[in-house]
Amino acid sequence: MIEFSDVKKVFPDGTRAIHDFSLKINDGEFVTLIGPSGCGKTTTMKMINRLIEPTAGTIYINDTDINDYNIHELRWDIGYVLQQIALFPHMTIEENIAIVPEMKKWKRKHIRERSKELLDMVGLDPDTYMHRRPGELSGGEQQRVGVIRALAADPDIILMDEPFSALDPISREQLQRDIKHLHQGIKKTIVFVTHDIDEALALGDKVCLMKQGQIVQADMPQQLVLHPESQYVKDFIGERQSPWQTAVDVIVGQTDSNIITKTAYEAGNYPEQGIVMMKDQENKFSGAVVNGQQTDNVTILENNLPLYKAVDIMQDGHQDVYPVLKQERLIGTLTYEGIVSYLRREMAGKDGGVQ
Numbered sequence: 001m002i003e004f005s006d007v008k009k010v011f012p013d014g015t016r017a018i019h020d021f022s023l024k025i026n027d028g029e030f031v032t033l034i035g036p037s038g039c040g041k042t043t044t045m046k047m048i049n050r051l052i053e054p055t056a057g058t059i060y061i062n063d064t065d066i067n068d069y070n071i072h073e074l075r076w077d078i079g080y081v082l083q084q085i086a087l088f089p090h091m092t093i094e095e096n097i098a099i100v101p102e103m104k105k106w107k108r109k110h111i112r113e114r115s116k117e118l119l120d121m122v123g124l125d126p127d128t129y130m131h132r133r134p135g136e137l138s139g140g141e142q143q144r145v146g147v148i149r150a151l152a153a154d155p156d157i158i159l160m161d162e163p164f165s166a167l168d169p170i171s172r173e174q175l176q177r178d179i180k181h182l183h184q185g186i187k188k189t190i191v192f193v194t195h196d197i198d199e200a201l202a203l204g205d206k207v208c209l210m211k212q213g214q215i216v217q218a219d220m221p222q223q224l225v226l227h228p229e230s231q232y233v234k235d236f237i238g239e240r241q242s243p244w245q246t247a248v249d250v251i252v253g254q255t256d257s258n259i260i261t262k263t264a265y266e267a268g269n270y271p272e273q274g275i276v277m278m279k280d281q282e283n284k285f286s287g288a289v290v291n292g293q294q295t296d297n298v299t300i301l302e303n304n305l306p307l308y309k310a311v312d313i314m315q316d317g318h319q320d321v322y323p324v325l326k327q328e329r330l331i332g333t334l335t336y337e338g339i340v341s342y343l344r345r346e347m348a349g350k351d352g353g354v355q
């Protein structure tokens with residue numbers, strides 16, 4: 001989808017912002033760019049839609065050099081969300097959402113339908129919000145409108161430049177959940193710049209940690225935490241990354257006795273007592289078998305859920321086993337025994353291996 005090949009950026013004053021930058025972002029992937037101030041993450045993102053031109057190297061979108069696209073069409077086909085939101089204050093919310101679709105000469109009826117659909121998608125009632133102006137909305141509501149305005153013309157790529165950093169902690173956490181849920185539904189390719197390592201780890205399918213214009217490590221969040229490739233990565237993540245902040249998919253095992261296949265269930269090969277989870281041939285979650293009976297009435301856990309939040313959900317539930325899903329696929333199960341075993345291993349490691 002997006003590929004950086006040996007990209008460099010030197011500004012007119014001689015500042016070397018980006019050098020030897022090569023990265024592949026797959027179709028539908030959520031990639032977070034993280035690093036200290038001045039490391040080049042925003043410059044990197046702005047080169048995708050040519051707000052900044054690289055000095056050397058090539059950036060491809062769908063295997064085509066971005067310089068081969070008409071620059072206006074390129075930008076119309078890439079959604080862009082800023083920290084400052086930049087909604088037009090004199091326009092209604094509907095008019096703000098309609099800007100790019102109108103440039104692309106969509107029909108008015110189509111634009112109105114799209115506006116209603118997007119407002120519903122982020123929990124803003126169209127009848128209530130379409131005719132309001134930005135000044136009548138809270139910061140969190142304005143940022144939701146900023147996100148859906150970027151989605152209005154149905155672009156394949158969304159660029160997000162520290163969009164939640166100016167919000168209060170409660171609004172920020174809610175919007176993080178919303179954008180992760182939204183991404184799972186719309187399957188767009190998202191490049192998200194942040195200075196917050198917890199946000200980067202929580203949102204990204206892939207996290208790209210940068211330093212002085214170069215990639216230090218680009219990896220899945222769990223790999224970054226569990227297998228840092230340098231002392232810099234360890235220091236950046238920090239000791240504050242406690243076991244309770246670990247995503248649950250780090251804890252679940254590769255083999256799991258609490259999972260059976262749908263084929264095994266249909267053949268009668270399942271326990272008569274207790275609870276097991278079921279998956280089909282594509283590893284998609286197919287419900288549970290409780291005391292020999294199939295049911296869909298089970299609480300599930302998303303793979304990127306921090307352990308402390310998972311425990312809160314488990315305490316409110318009545319299951320011995322909880323399925324862990326990543327985009328509908330069953331990747332493992334979580335139990336209290338598994339959590340205790342994980343925490344014991346973590347504590348043993350911190351104490352130098354003493355059991």
